[in-house]
Amino acid sequence: MRDKTLLPAHSAETRFIPHSAPPRQMADAATRIDQLIARRRIAIAFQPFIDVMSHVIHGYEALGRPPVDAGFSDISELLSIASATDRRLQLECHLVARAIDRFMTLDLPGRLFVNLSPECLGHPDFSVDNLLACLQTQGLAYTRLVVELTEQHYSNFPHVLQANLDRLRKLGISLALDDFAAGYNGMLHWMDQQPEIVKIDRKMLSDIDKLPKKYRFVRSVVHLAKESGAHVIAEGIETPSEAGVLTELGVDFLQGYLFGKPATEPLRNIEPEILGHLVSYRQAQRTQQGLIRTLIQPARSVQHTTRLDTVMDLFLSSPELRALPVLDGESPVGIAWRHDLMNLYASPYGRPLNERRSISRLMDRRPVIVDESESLTVLSRRLSERDHRSFHDVFIITRGRAYAGIGQLIDLLRLYTTQQVRQAQHLNPxxxxxxxxxxxxxxxxxxxxxxxxxxxxxxxxxxxxxxxxxxxxxxxxxxxxxxxxxxxxxxxxxxxxxxxxxxxxxxxxxxxxxxxxxxxxxxxxxxxxxxxxxxxxxxxxxxxxxxxxxxxxxxxxxxxxxxxxxxxxxxxxxxxxxxxxxxxxxxxxxxxxxxxxxxxxxxxxxxxxxxx
Known part of the structure; x- marks a missing residue:
C-alpha cells in the first residue's frame, strides 16, 4: 500500500509534474529521480501489522518517503513519474534494497513486506539474483521477505513476471496481492498468482463496522481466501470497532494507524491500551456471551524460566498430565507438551544435554490462545486453521490477557454442537x-x-x-x-x-x-x-x-x-x-x-x- 499521508505539506517552491509535461520538465524530473537514488535521499518508513491470534507484531511494510524539497507530492507520484521517464525499475529496486538494509539495521522482528509492481518484477532487466544477493549480504532469511504485488499495475512481459515469481516462491519468498478490491483485475490476479497473502484495500474496509454491504463483501473475500489457503491482511484500520469486526470475520492480520503509523523508527510492541480496546469491543459485541468461560479448566502452569528437569518431574508425577501452559509472569507464552519432553529424554544424550535448560527452549511458542470474552466462532476458526502437524486438543484461555486456565477440544465440540442445534431450533423456517x-x-x-x-x-x-x-x-x-x-x-x-x-x-x-x-x-x-x-x-x-x-x-x-x-x-x-x-x-x-x-x-x- 502506498501511504499518501506520510509526507509533510509542500512548500511554495515544490513543483508538481503533470504526466503530459513538456520534454524539458520530464528531463528535469528524471534528473531529480537519479539524484534521489544516487544520494539515497528517499527515507524508508515501516508500518507494523499484528497477528490477531497472538496480538504480537507479525511484520512491517516498508514505505518510501521522498524528501519534501524533491518536488514530488508523494511516493505514488514519484513512481508514476519514474514510469514516464523509464526509471521505474531502478527506483523500485533501490527502494527494496534500502528497505532490506534499514530493516536489518533496526533489527526489527517478524517479516518484511516490500512493494514491487508487475511492471518492475516482470521487466526483462529485473534481476532475481541481485535481490537474493542483497538478502544474503544483509542476512535476511528468504522466508522473512514478502513481495507485495499491486493489482493496479500490469506487466508487458507476463511470462517474465511469472518466471520471476515462481523462482522467488520456490526459495521461500512469499507473495502478497496488494490493494485487493482497489482495481479492476483483482480476481484475475488472484486466480493467476495464487498468493499466500491477500491484502484488502482500505477503501473496502472503511466503516465496515457500520455498513452491512461492506461487511458481507469482505466476509465473502475472507471465505474465498480461506478456501484457497491464503492469509488475509486488513489495511488501514483506524478504530477498535473496525478491528473487532474484522477479527470476528476471520482476517489473520491487521494494519493501520490504530496499531502504529509508518515511521522511520517504528513501534516494536503494540500499546497495551490498544489491545485493551479490542478486548472491550469484543466484550460489548459478542453474541455468545460467556460461553468460552464455561470451558475453562484450572490447570497447573510453569514459568518460562523453569528448568526442563523440573517440568519433566511434573509430567512423571502426574501420568494424566499432557500439557503445561508456560507463562511469563501472568501472560501465557507457550505450552510444554508431554510427548515432546518424553521424546527428548528418550533420545541419546537428550537428558544430560538439556535438563538444565529452561522450558522456553522446547515449548510450543504458537499455541492457540483465546480470551474468555471471544466467541466460539473465533475459537473454532483458530483451531481449524492450525497446521495438522502442530495440531493439539488443548488450548489456553485468558482473562484480560492473564492466564485463566486451559480448554479441551472435545468440550468445545460438545458446546459448539449444542449451540448450533439450539440456534437451529429457534430459526424461522x-x-x-x-x-x-x-x-x-x-x-x-x-x-x-x-x-x-x-x-x-x-x-x-x-x-x-x-x-x-x-x-x-x-x-x-x-x-x-x-x-x-x-x-x-x-x-x-x-x-x-x-x-x-x-x-x-x-x-x-x-x-x-x-x-x-x-x-x-x-x-x-x-x-x-x-x-x-x-x-x-x-x-x-x-x-x-x-x-x-x-x-x-x-x-x-x-x-x-x-x-x-x-x-x-x-x-x-x-x-x-x-x-x-x-x-x-x-x-x-x-x-x-x-x-x-x-x-x-x-x-x-x-x-x-x-x-x-
Whole structure:
C-alpha cells in the first residue's frame, strides 16, 4: 500500500509534474529521480501489522518517503513519474534494497513486506539474483521477505513476471496481492498468482463496522481466501470497532494507524491500551456471551524460566498430565507438551544435554490462545486453521490477557454442537432468521450492558389481503423480499434482526445511523411491493377480498410500518417494559396511512399503554 499521508505539506517552491509535461520538465524530473537514488535521499518508513491470534507484531511494510524539497507530492507520484521517464525499475529496486538494509539495521522482528509492481518484477532487466544477493549480504532469511504485488499495475512481459515469481516462491519468498478490491483485475490476479497473502484495500474496509454491504463483501473475500489457503491482511484500520469486526470475520492480520503509523523508527510492541480496546469491543459485541468461560479448566502452569528437569518431574508425577501452559509472569507464552519432553529424554544424550535448560527452549511458542470474552466462532476458526502437524486438543484461555486456565477440544465440540442445534431450533423456517427466544436473550443482554440502542418493530399493513387474494405462496414471496431488505440494512456484527412470526420482524440497532436505514427500508419496500400484484390490481391500486367479518372490501397496496423506540442513556428495568412501549408505538404508527416510521423515546411513551 502506498501511504499518501506520510509526507509533510509542500512548500511554495515544490513543483508538481503533470504526466503530459513538456520534454524539458520530464528531463528535469528524471534528473531529480537519479539524484534521489544516487544520494539515497528517499527515507524508508515501516508500518507494523499484528497477528490477531497472538496480538504480537507479525511484520512491517516498508514505505518510501521522498524528501519534501524533491518536488514530488508523494511516493505514488514519484513512481508514476519514474514510469514516464523509464526509471521505474531502478527506483523500485533501490527502494527494496534500502528497505532490506534499514530493516536489518533496526533489527526489527517478524517479516518484511516490500512493494514491487508487475511492471518492475516482470521487466526483462529485473534481476532475481541481485535481490537474493542483497538478502544474503544483509542476512535476511528468504522466508522473512514478502513481495507485495499491486493489482493496479500490469506487466508487458507476463511470462517474465511469472518466471520471476515462481523462482522467488520456490526459495521461500512469499507473495502478497496488494490493494485487493482497489482495481479492476483483482480476481484475475488472484486466480493467476495464487498468493499466500491477500491484502484488502482500505477503501473496502472503511466503516465496515457500520455498513452491512461492506461487511458481507469482505466476509465473502475472507471465505474465498480461506478456501484457497491464503492469509488475509486488513489495511488501514483506524478504530477498535473496525478491528473487532474484522477479527470476528476471520482476517489473520491487521494494519493501520490504530496499531502504529509508518515511521522511520517504528513501534516494536503494540500499546497495551490498544489491545485493551479490542478486548472491550469484543466484550460489548459478542453474541455468545460467556460461553468460552464455561470451558475453562484450572490447570497447573510453569514459568518460562523453569528448568526442563523440573517440568519433566511434573509430567512423571502426574501420568494424566499432557500439557503445561508456560507463562511469563501472568501472560501465557507457550505450552510444554508431554510427548515432546518424553521424546527428548528418550533420545541419546537428550537428558544430560538439556535438563538444565529452561522450558522456553522446547515449548510450543504458537499455541492457540483465546480470551474468555471471544466467541466460539473465533475459537473454532483458530483451531481449524492450525497446521495438522502442530495440531493439539488443548488450548489456553485468558482473562484480560492473564492466564485463566486451559480448554479441551472435545468440550468445545460438545458446546459448539449444542449451540448450533439450539440456534437451529429457534430459526424461522421461512426467512431463516432467529425467533423469539434469541431475541429475548439478546434484548436482556443488551439491557444489562446499558449501552444505547434502538428497538424497531417492523409490521406489514394489509398483508393478510395478499394471502387471501393470491394465496400463501405469494405472501411468502413478499415476506422473503422484506426479510432480504431488512438483512441489507442491518449490520451482522453490530445489530440483531429477528423474525418473530407472520409479517412481524424486530431489529435491535447499535448502528448509529439506524434512522437512515429505516428510511431506506421503507423506500425500497414501496418500490418493490407493486411487482407482487397482478397488473390490473397494480393499475387499480388495490385488491378486493373479504375482511375479518366476511364482508367484501378493497385493500390498498401493502405498506410497511416501522415503530422505533430509541434508547439512549435511559435506564430500562426489563424487557417487558420495552415490549409494552413498542406495542403502544406500533399502535400509534399504524393509525397513519401508508408506509411510515414513528420514533419515540421512553420519555415520549410515558402515557397510557394500548395493548395490541
Amino acid at each position: 421461512l426467512s431463516g432468521l432467529p425467533g423469539n427466544v434469541p431475541l429475548n436473550e439478546t434484548l436482556e443482554s443488551w439491557l444489562a450492558e446499558r449501552q444505547p440502542f434502538a428497538l424497531v418493530y417492523v409490521d406489514l399493513d394489509h398483508f393478510k389481503a395478499i394471502n387471501d387474494h393470491y394465496g400463501y405462496q405469494r405472501g411468502d414471496q413478499v415476506l422473503l423480499m422484506l426479510s432480504q431488505i431488512l438483512k441489507d440494512h442491518t449490520h451482522p456484527a453490530r445489530d440483531f434482526l429477528g423474525h418473530i412470526g407472520g409479517d412481524d420482524f424486530v431489529i435491535l440497532y447499535r448502528t448509529t445511523d439506524w434512522r437512515a436505514y429505516c428510511d431506506e427500508i421503507i423506500r425500497q419496500f414501496d418500490a418493490r411491493i407493486p411487482a407482487f400484484y397482478d397488473p390490473e390490481d397494480q393499475q387499480r391500486g388495490s385488491i378486493g377480498t373479504a375482511d375479518r367479518d366476511g364482508n367484501p372490501r378493497q385493500y390498498p397496496i401493502c405498506s410497511v410500518t416501522l415503530a422505533a423506540l430509541n434508547l439512549g442513556d435511559d435506564q430500562v428495568p426489563n424487557s417487558h417494559l420495552l415490549t409494552e412501549q413498542i406495542s403502544a408505538i406500533k399502535s400509534r404508527a399504524k393509525q397513519r396511512q401508508g408506509s411510515n416510521l414513528l420514533v419515540e423515546t421512553l420519555h415520549d411513551c410515558r402515557r397510557p399503554v394500548t395493548r395490541i
